[in-house]
Amino acid sequence: MVEVRHHYATVRGHRVFYREAGAREAPTLVLLHGYPSSSRMFRHLIPALADRFHVIAPDHLGFGNSDVPSVDAFPYTFDSLTDITEALLAQLDVTRYAVYVQDYGAPIGWRLALRTPDAITAVITQNGNAYEDGFVPEFWKPVWAYCENPGPQTEPAVRAALSLDAIRWQYLHGVDRPELVDPDTWAADHHEVSRPGNDLVQLALFRDYASNPPLYPQVHAYFRERQVPLLAVWGAGDEIFGPDGARAFARDLPDAEIHLVPGGGHFLLESHLDTVAGYVRGFLTAAASPA
Structure with missing residues (x-):
């Protein structure tokens, strides 16, 4: 059985939790989780x-087992979360590493690629968006309204995303076999976002999500110029980042490997672990092979 090691590192004065497995001399793969989860979402993939x-x-600050500094003590933006991740890796x-991104992990991964393009050997995006095409309007309309005008008129709709029902929906929508999804996932996530002060952390990140689409043209230029090997493996039933977001990668990366997984949702690993792991292993092995 493969050992998974659990560590803490002090990064810029904050304790950052991370899971690690495999030989350190082997090619490195960095897994970046999304909202409202943590590195726990990769517990079976690792x-x-x-x-x-x-x-x-790693667990991003404000999530999982990493520190949760208050919004007064840490600027919860995607730039700042990238700062912490970059410093941890240093x-x-x-x-040199391949990066696997999902949901919130994507804007962090794109920033890492723009800052240190020579470090990135390959990209795996699992329901991690980089194109306007990917936004499902029904989900994002209240988020954009809150970003544009945060206040008592717009906050309730996004605060509702912190509820147990909303987090359960994130795990189950679009999944053809919901009985495969462990209910401990949404229970644990809800427990963590319900910690004192964590609602303000999450609201700050909701507001800052508006900083991501303006970055997309730079990300697309990076793709075109670098032609980084990219695998998009996507739950076809995701109603947050829809399948068009996966297909869009081919515009700038014509050799991208794109798989839409029928019966999979936003948290694809919960229902289709073997499928995703197979794609990832094959892709990374091919990406590491001489042309």
């Missing part, structure tokens, strides 16, 4: 890959 890869999966002496 051992499925660690026989061949060195896998690192501390761990990780200079």
Whole structure:
């Protein structure tokens, strides 16, 4: 059985939790989780890959087992979360790596790629958006309204995303076999976003999500110029980032490998772990092979 190691690092004065598995001399894969989860979302994927890869999966500040500084003590923006991730990787002496992004992990991963393009060997995006095409309007309309005009008229709709029902929906919508999804997932996530002060953390990040689409043209230019190997593996039933968001990668990366997984939703690993792990193993092995 593959060992998964659990560590803390002090990064810029904050304790950052991360999971690690595999031999450190093997090619490194960094897993970046989304909202409202943590590196726990990769708990089954990590051992499925660690026989061949060195896998690192941090919890962003404000999530999981990492510190949750107050909004007065830390600026909760995607730039700041990227700062912490970049500093953690530097501390761990990780200079070359593939990156796997999902949901919130995507804007962090794109910023890492723009800051240190030579560090990124390959990209795996699992329901992690980089194109306007991916936004499902019914989900995003209240988010954009809150970003544009945060206040008592717009906040209730996004605050509702912190509820148990909303988090359960994130896990189950679009999934053809919901009995495969462990209810501990949404229970744990809800417990964590319900910690004192965490609602303000999440609201700050909701507001800052508006900083991501303006970055997309730079991300697309990075794709076109670097032609980084990219795998998009996407739950076809995702009603947050729809399948058009996966297809869009081919515009700038004609060699991108794109898979829409029928019966999968936003948290695809919960219902289709073996499918995703198979795609990832094959893709990373091919990406590491000489042309």
